[in-house]
Amino acid sequence: MHDDQVDDQLDDLNFDKLHEECGVFAIYGHPEASNVTYLGLYALQHRGQESAGIACGNGRVVTCRKDMGHVADIFKPEVLAQLPGHMAIGHTRYSTTGDSKMLNAQPFSVTCNKGPIAVAHNGNITNAAELRRELESDGSIFQATSDTEVILHLVARSRERTMAGALREALLQLEGAFSLVFLAADQLIVARDPHGFRPLAMGQMELSEHRTGYVFASETCAFDLINAVYLNDVEPGEMVIVGPNGVTRERYAPKRPLAHCVFEHVYFSRPDSLVFGRPVQQSREWMGRLLAREAPADADVIVPVPDSGVAAALGFATESGIPFRQALIRNHYVGRTFIEPSQAIRDFGVKLKLNPVRHLLEGKRVVLVDDSIVRGTTSRKIVRMVRQAGAKEVHMRISCPPTISPCFYGVDTPTKQHLIAANSTIEDIRRFIEADSLGYLSQGGLSRAVSDGNRDFCYACYTGEYPTELVQIAELMRENPDLG
Numbered sequence: 001m002h003d004d005q006v007d008d009q010l011d012d013l014n015f016d017k018l019h020e021e022c023g024v025f026a027i028y029g030h031p032e033a034s035n036v037t038y039l040g041l042y043a044l045q046h047r048g049q050e051s052a053g054i055a056c057g058n059g060r061v062v063t064c065r066k067d068m069g070h071v072a073d074i075f076k077p078e079v080l081a082q083l084p085g086h087m088a089i090g091h092t093r094y095s096t097t098g099d100s101k102m103l104n105a106q107p108f109s110v111t112c113n114k115g116p117i118a119v120a121h122n123g124n125i126t127n128a129a130e131l132r133r134e135l136e137s138d139g140s141i142f143q144a145t146s147d148t149e150v151i152l153h154l155v156a157r158s159r160e161r162t163m164a165g166a167l168r169e170a171l172l173q174l175e176g177a178f179s180l181v182f183l184a185a186d187q188l189i190v191a192r193d194p195h196g197f198r199p200l201a202m203g204q205m206e207l208s209e210h211r212t213g214y215v216f217a218s219e220t221c222a223f224d225l226i227n228a229v230y231l232n233d234v235e236p237g238e239m240v241i242v243g244p245n246g247v248t249r250e251r252y253a254p255k256r257p258l259a260h261c262v263f264e265h266v267y268f269s270r271p272d273s274l275v276f277g278r279p280v281q282q283s284r285e286w287m288g289r290l291l292a293r294e295a296p297a298d299a300d301v302i303v304p305v306p307d308s309g310v311a312a313a314l315g316f317a318t319e320s321g322i323p324f325r326q327a328l329i330r331n332h333y334v335g336r337t338f339i340e341p342s343q344a345i346r347d348f349g350v351k352l353k354l355n356p357v358r359h360l361l362e363g364k365r366v367v368l369v370d371d372s373i374v375r376g377t378t379s380r381k382i383v384r385m386v387r388q389a390g391a392k393e394v395h396m397r398i399s400c401p402p403t404i405s406p407c408f409y410g411v412d413t414p415t416k417q418h419l420i421a422a423n424s425t426i427e428d429i430r431r432f433i434e435a436d437s438l439g440y441l442s443q444g445g446l447s448r449a450v451s452d453g454n455r456d457f458c459y460a461c462y463t464g465e466y467p468t469e470l471v472q473i474a475e476l477m478r479e480n481p482d483l484g
Contacts, residue, residue, distance in 0.1 A: 021094045021122075021410065021412050022048050022093045022094065022121070022123075022218075023041065023091070023092045023122065023219070024089070024120050024121065024179060024180070024200070024218050025037055025040035025041055025215070026090070026181040026183075026188055026215065026216040026217075027040070027087060027213060027214070028214045028215075028242040028243075029086055029087070029214060030086060030213040031086055031207075033056055033085055033087050033088035034084070034088050035080055037056075037090040039225050040090060040226060041071045041090045041222075043217075043221045043224070043225045044218055044219060045071055047094070047122070047218060050093055050094050051066060051067065051069065051092070051093045051104070051105035051106075052066065052067070052090070052091065052105070053067070053074075053090065053106050054075065054090045054091075054107070055089050055107040055118035056088040056183075057183050057184070057186070058086065059085070059086070059185060059186050061116055062118050062183055062185060063084070066105040066107065067105065068102055071092060087187075087242075089118060089120055091106040091107055093105060103145075104144045106120040106121075106146070106148055107120040108144070108146075108148055110152055112152075113156060114155060114163055115184060116184070117152065117155065118182070118183040119152055119181070120148065120180070120181050121179060121180040122178070122179045122198045122200075123178040123179060123193065123197060123409060124177050124408060124410040125148075125174050125176045125177075126176035127174065127175040128147030128150050132150055135150065135153045135154070135157070140157070150174075151174070151182075154169070154170035155170045158170060163184045163189070164187075164189060167189055167191070168239060168252045171253065172252065172253060175468060176197075177193055177195070177198050177261075177409035178193045178197075179198040179234070186243055188243070189239060189242075190234055190240050191239040191252065192237065192238060194253040195256055195259040195458075195467055196236030196258050196260055196456075197259055197261050197409045197410065198218070199218055199260075199261075199264060199275045200233065200234040201216065201220050201230060201232075201233050201234070202216050202230075202231045202233065202234055202240065203217070203220070203223045203228040203230045213228075216234065216240075219275060220273045220275075236255075236258060237251055237254070237256065238251055239251075239252045257467065258454075259409075259456075259458035260456055260458060261407075262452075262458060265449075266372065266400045267308050267372060267400075271310075276456075278450065281311050283449050284312050284371075285312070286450075287311075287400070287445070287446065287449040288314060288316035288317075288318075288319070289318060290441060290449055291312065291315070291316055291369075291398075291441045291445065292397075293445075294442055295397055295440070295441075297322075297367045298365065299364075299365040299366060299395055300322070300323075300365045300366070301324075301327065301365070302316050302322050302324045302325070302367045303325055303326070303327045303360075304324075304326065304369050304370075305328060305369065305370040305382060306328055306330040307330060309368075309370040309371055316367065316369050316397065326357075327356060327386075329355050329356075329357060330353060331352065349381075350378060351385065354382065354385065356389035357389075358389045358390060361389040362390030363390060364390075364391055365392055365393040366386055366391045366392075366394050367395045368382065368395065368396050370397075370399070371400060372399075372403055373396075373402075373420060373429065374413065374418075375414065376432050380432060380433040383396065383433050383435050384434060393436045395438075396433060396435040397438075397440075400440065400462065401441060401443045401462040402421030402426065402429075402462065403421050403461050403462060404422040405419070406419070407460065407461050408460070408466065409460075413461060426438055426440070443462055443463065
């Protein structure tokens, strides 16, 4: 490969800018589609807290409202009243620093030669920059920096006569991860990438004896809130069209090896959801049980780092027989930003979010269970906090393997140089976080916890082995600049 080709690919993979953790929701056939979408997004708020949006259609026009902030703050009753129609899509978004702007809030909505359309997606299109350069060279004008806008341009310039045909043509040009919801004047279309990186579930609502509404969401916890019944997942490489003529399901791309994101089960999804058809709570409890077998600890109490460590800690306690205690209390009302009064208050950010229950920790040998260690700085602050509360020993246990590589498929992780496990031994990490011992779940244990007998999950963040060729080449060149 020539140097200039490698440089182009590395430019395309500007993942510090493009990473997005998102939640998507869609509904068709409900007279109050925007209100139901609001509830669906409320249930998916954990998947993104920076911006949210809803696009609604009534068969003729598409109306879109979006803003920065939380779902409940944006969509007051008077705003929802301006979103009439029987079908809608919604999006809640979190991005990395530098990309948190109103112009990148989704859904994206335009009127083009195909009529009014809107689109939102969860994931990361790894060839977005390359497609964008081609589109701009042909005269396309972009308003945002998000990869999602590329999809609209591809649909608009397609020569296919039907909306489904135009979207199918666009999807076949995309590489990477995407679970996508697409709204046209009279139909709703959803699709997943052929590897199935990000989840997308399908459900239905019985509205009356003769009327059925169809819903789609990143996680099934959104269905529970609106009393929808989970049917199945949108299959990888599948497109589902819902319109006046009913529901059509079709495979738009040939089968490829599956690569479900295992981090959805480790951390990202809510424990009350079914993700990739499997209960998240069940996966996490098994992670804890297997962690207790692989990395036991002689201790008095098992304490989760809330909230993501709770299920694994329950599993660890069940397997080990050591009592489970919620000795760290989380303040659920802390926003993403706050004012630090001074540097004199050490570890203020963690103290604002977590507070120890002293009488449960004093004089105890404590096992702290968390889902992951990324940079290590937060873990060190928590270990210090537990020691200051009187713990005699602090043993850290992590319910996944060491994170050694960034995710290129829609989860916000730092570059390799900022991942502590990519540059340190486990003993180095133990010393850095100031724990008495440190243990991780093995990759085999994680695979077993999610029942991955068919190797359907992506473990790239733990192995550095990526499922898509472009990423493999670019990562190789990033780590070995003299090659090529």
